[in-house]
Amino acid sequence: MSEFDNVTAPPPPPTSVGPVPSDQRTMALAAHLLGIFTWFIGPLIIWLISKDDSSKGFVTDQAKEALNFQITITLAMIICFILMIVIIGGLLAPLVGILNIVFCIIAAVKANNGEAYRYPFTLRLIK
16 A cells, blocks of 8 residues: 555535625635734634634635645644755755745635635634
8 A cells, every 4th residue: 555545635615506795705815814913823713713603615615625734734734944954954944935835816816706726735623
């Protein structure tokens, strides 16, 4: 059995009956963009606000996805700081920062269009 046999695909995006309302698209956009500026705090607050409201399924899903991605970025940055002992971390940290910005912008644009976005390479710790 290979170590790659346990890798699972990202969860499917939520299915919606109709178009996503404008206020939910805006909140999902904010959850993704706040990850750039507030680390995981912004997506966490949006997820905590919307998780108990069943009418905000799109916001909850996208905030959870943004939160999981920011947790993954945090772990990657911690590894980069540890690897600075052997210099490679100093080269990898800017790349992780650039990937964070690029993927957050892509996710924000998709969320603003009402499409659920799944970040690649994300540890989905919050289910």
